[in-house]
Amino acid sequence: MAELTDIRETVRRRYADAANAAASGSYAEARALEAEAGCCGPTAASCSPADQTGVFGPALYDERVREDTPDAAINASLGCGVPTAVADLRDGEIVLDLGSGAGADVLISARRVAPTGTAIGLDMTDEMLELARANAAQAGVTNVEFIKGYLEDMPLPDASVDVVISNCVINLSGDKQRTIAEAARVLRPGGRFAIADVIADPDMDEQTKADMAAWTGCIAGALTEAEFRQTLAAAGFDEIEIRPTHQVHEHASSAIIRARKPASSTCCSADTQATCCEPAAKTDCCGADHAAGTCGCQSAP
DSSP, rough: HHHHHHHHHHHHHHHHHHHHHHTTTTTTHHHHHHHHHHHTTSSSSOOOHHHHHHHSGGSSSHHHHHHHHHHHHHHHHOOOOOGTTOOOOOOOOEEEEEEEESSHHHHHHHHEEEEEEOEEEEEOOOOHHHHHHHHHHHHHHEEEEEEEOOBBBBSOOOEEEEEEEEEEEGOOEEEEEEEHHHHHHHHHEEEEEEEEEEEETHHHHHHHHGGGGGGGTTTTOHHHHHHHHHHHHHHTTTTEEEEEEEEEEHHHHHHHHEEEOOOOSSSSSSGGGGGGOOOOHHHHHHOOOOOOOOTTSOOOO
């Protein structure tokens, strides 16, 4: 437990500094703090600052997304991908973003699940939460909620969200097995897990693995692809897919990681849950009440 607390404090301090820099408009300083954090620092084996290589941060978002999202949210991004691009979000869904930071992916998600859905951002850093709420207000996005909490102990009820996303954050957790088990717990049956994260090469050297400073640069804490698959399966996920996208370090890559929580045996298939039953009927058979329509779960009147 002491080790987990130490990791949390190291990560929190670094990301609080980045949030303060971004909030003051000093995006160059925010990028420098990210670079200093490990992977993208001058001591890394083969990695240069993210704003030059495009392997981390705002360079990963396309122009269309940038037009709909405040610069302050995009520019403060410390992620390694764009999970919203592969999450297949739908109107009416409840989306949870783990380690939501300045709120870029929450705001993107909120627009995609509008008008009846909600996007929730979970972060442990007060400074990031404050920045995210300011960004949401600036964007005029109201179907959002930002809550404080830890990845390993999410303050949400069981089976309360439809989709879990995350952008280069799970590798920062000091207890990834517990974090992924928590993601499975809060997902409804048939719910989707769609994240961008760093995966370590099997031959990552022991010095990199042991480097505490690299935790906030997303490298030292990364699982290998095999370890990620095993952890997801142990948490009860199926339909696991891991697709590397680009190198972020000599010994690590960014990857899109997707999986699904199995649907209840008494419900319609996961592929048709978005249009399964009228809302009142779906509450009983699917554990959610936000979609309308008909399918094989139960006939609508």
